[in-house]
Amino acid sequence: MNTIQYNPNRIVLRIKRQSFDGNGDVDWTVDPFSINYQDVLDAISRVLQTTASAFEYEDDDGDRIIVKSDEELRAMINYYIMSNDSRVVPAMPPMLIIYPKVVKTPRKRNVLGLTVNTKAAPAPSVYGVESPMGKHKSGGNLQAILQSGQLMYLDITPDVQKQIMSELDILFKCDSSYIISFYGAFFIENRIAMCTEYMDGGSLDKYGKIPELVLGKVTASVVKGLVYLWNQKIMHRDVKPSNMLVNTQGQVKLCDFGVSVQLERSIAHTYVGTNAYMAPERIVGSEYGVNSEVWSLGLALLEMALGKFPYPTDNQRELSSMAPPTLPSDRFSPEFVNLAALCTRKSPHDRPAPDDLLHHPFICKHDDNDVSIVAAWLSKMLSHVKNNLPSTEEYPAAAT
Structure with missing residues (x-):
């Protein structure tokens, strides 16, 4: 025994x-x-x-x-x-x-006898569920507002027990300013209700082209979030703009660990994630590691800088045979052009390691913890959305 x-x-x-x-x-x-x-x-x-x-x-x-x-x-x-x-x-x-x-008998029962580690989370009586905030792959998303005024993100998940329990375990272990906070979870009618931090700006995929000055701050936060995960032996495995959230305070955080896996080894074989952002080695089913996340980061940065997916197609077979996309050098700073090119090198061994990313000149240039630039940009973007105005870039061109 x-x-x-x-x-x-x-x-x-x-x-x-x-x-x-x-x-x-x-x-x-x-x-x-x-x-x-x-x-x-x-x-x-x-x-x-x-x-x-x-x-x-x-x-x-x-x-x-x-x-x-x-x-x-x-x-x-x-x-x-x-x-x-x-x-x-x-x-x-x-x-x-x-x-x-x-006083009274409970109405809901944890019929499946599931267990979960959680931090202390508020009772259902202290939050109110509002209108649906959209859909993504893990199910319907609802906004929940604490009566104290604090905002949270309430994710009512589908009944995919193993994956959800894995996600809860990962979220419970994360403690980073660049990873969405996990408040707790409870069971409702055989489903797991997750209470996570509410980011009132939503995901970055809905804002189209993002000015380089803003994107520099975004990149620094995303890279620090990814490096934190990698240091915890966790791979996100679905890095893309829709999994990067922003709030009106100017903070940028990674979310959606529905396909994350804690690494017992330094490599993985499982084919999961969003196909269009997968590194070439993942598409063909080869072994992959952290450097595959670096490729996805590079594609995400290209998309947010250009305002569109950087390849003319999202067909995975065609993508694997195409030359990597690049940023036009006449529109972006040399540091940004270089970072995007390094991240999207075809050979995984040629891509930057985590420490190299943190010390890249583009990251060092923008890693000053100044959230005011992102906050000001988001305020303008939300105002344009509210008033049905086209977005305009009112930021100086990147220094060359």
């Missing part, structure tokens, strides 16, 4: 339903040293779709102990840790079962 020494830095709380068969119980992995009483109540509210006033746990004698404060929560956790500290357990430590004290 495989055994492990109990680790008190992570514990599993099992939120118990008010039913005898255990159907719908939800397991929640938490950091016992940072969680507080309100976090637990919020989690119970998400699971049961109702308000909890307190919860209970059982001691060694089977007696129920009620928890109604942070002090009592700490006593519960200390009791659990002391009970298991010296224990060697099979495969996983025992779960700490909590019994919610609620």
Whole structure:
């Protein structure tokens, strides 16, 4: 039997339903040293779709102990840790079962018995779902607004369990200013509802041609986001303008990890992602690594700079035999032309490595954490959209 020494830095709380068969119980992995009483109540509210006033746990004698404060929560956790500290357990430590004290029976059930790691997320009662914000490959997207005024992005996903659970695990581990924030997840009628950061400017694919001065700031943020993922041994695997989000504060962040895979090795074989942005080696089914993401980044930059997909076709067979597209040197700075050319080299070994990207002159030139340029550009673009005006480029030409 495989055994492990109990680790008190992570514990599993099992939120118990008010039913005898255990159907719908939800397991929640938490950091016992940072969680507080309100976090637990919020989690119970998400699971049961109702308000909890307190919860209970059982001691060694089977007696129920009620928890109604942070002090009592700490006593519960200390009791659990002391009970298991010296224990060697099979495969996983025992779960700490909590019994919610609620007024009414929950309406929704986690019929499939799925478990998910989440950070503390707001209860359903504190957000309101508005009109659909469009569709993309992972399902219908709804805007959710916290009553406190904070905006979030609520993604009601289709029932593709394995892929969604993988996405949740990746999002839970990400902590970067250039990756969309993940607030939590809960189950509704056998589907997983994901609460992620709401970027009020939407995706960059809808803005057409982006001035180089703005695109320089965008590129710096995207590259830093990708390098963060790569350092975590994660590949996005679907890098394109529609997966780059912007907000009115001028921040740019990567999103949509529906086809991300955490790398156990430095290469991957799986054929996933959006075909038009795939590197040549991916199209023919060869091994690929981080340098394939660099190709996709290059195509995305070309598209945003030119205002259109840089190839005359998006047919993958034709793309693999075509010469890489380039930026016209009379319209763009030498640094930008060089970066795009390096990223779209046919041989993956000739493309820049992550450190080379970070230290490329075009990135260094624009990596100053100044979000005002993107914010001002987005404000103008949103104003043009609101007033049905054509977009105009009101930025100085790039320095040569």
